Amino acid sequence: MKAITVSLLLTGLFIGIFSASQAQILDSPRDGIYDKIHVSEKKPIPYTPVREADVAWKKRIWRTLDLRQKINHPFYYPTTPKKEWKNFMTVIMDAIREGSITAYDPTKDDQFLVPLTYQEIEKKFTSIDTVPVYDPQNPQHVLRYDVITEDFDASSVERINIKEDWFFDRQRSVMDVRILGICPIQNVYDENDNFLGIQEMFWIYFPEARPVLAQAVVFNRHNGAERRTYDEIFWKRMFGSYVYKEENVYDRTIQDYASGMDALLEAERVKNDLFEFEHSLWEF
Template structure:
């Protein structure tokens, strides 16, 4: 009897030491351990004083993620190891890195803080209930978790300020905020809806943007970070709003279609001409 108990105990101990399917393999997925990007810091800005700013203009830009040049913000839709798309990274930053996300109200002022459940509600995700009819005709309510569908985010808005620094005689730009836009169909009418998800205060999220890489289609060994992409303006966009006396109304409120694009180009050209007019050739 004692031998049987000892044999059973030994067998159970050996079985517990065997690897299971649920265990995660701790192997290096590559030929070297990446140390550069995880330890990166944001690209430092030049020192700026209020007295040095002789001109300033606030604009809002739209980055359409369906354009090929902007694919690095859209993909991967699902996380691949440490690689995440921009919206996924911002939501991850809120749940794991203490990033604060703000309600995307019409004023764009970074005032109302959103919780994790409120962010999930913007995506129609999170814990939901569904009625199920059983074989006997009775109905029961079951809870299930609906994950966030990041594929529905098709646009990114930037809130930024352009200014002329007379100390260095240079026109520069500083991004103030990032706002993802979700495209979805109205379940009742079937019409396309554009839902403003949240605002992320850009100076506060720069550290996490600097620690996550973006896919480089030309060289896997030289991948940029999200902070590099924004700092070097490696994206295509168009202006959708500017600061104005009409409570910063959007261009779409007084122009539509092709006329709205022409108005955006007009604002861009005015900013360019201001800098050029400061010099004589």
């Protein structure tokens, strides 16, 4: 009887010590001076409802965000997730894997027609390489070939395409813009890391992605206490971009009819046309 009692006491003591040690591991110190709960509870700012009858003028524009530009660095860094910090591409891929965002096939235009699963995206953009394993006793003899799968590298996405509609709402008497879709552009390399070109990965419907982007923290280089999100960055137009297409009867991009300096000037013309149209609506 004494042996059973001692055994039970030792077991209880061991469980208590183990539970305490586990609590110490799980309850890590707070990395900061306050609990960060603001961003996790954020929701996207709702759009003002727009009726077809209220839109007096509209133009569709396609833009490219070059993430190598300094103003766009918050979209690109960190290349490796660090606690609450994730770059834009990591946030998107995680949301697609969880089913929070739907990806659409870019080969079927940018009209969000054919959905893609995460498995299809992973299969297409995950690199697979075959590496020979040589015999140590006979370096000329190959024992076997090992298949190495490299996970998707978020840093390979250095550009983002955006489709947006600019319109004049005569009900509110304002010039407004709504982003409709976002398409990541991946760099393509060969087996020797030589740059081959770029390719569209998929399109996502921006209004569907806003709840996810509204809870993804973006680094603020000016004030660490102001927690901006990707949704706010897009809402406030805090990014640099250039126009690569405006809607036209030929459905052409600027590169289809202009190149070099002419293409840059044409992109600036499209931006200036938007500015001049808004400016001409008012008299001072």
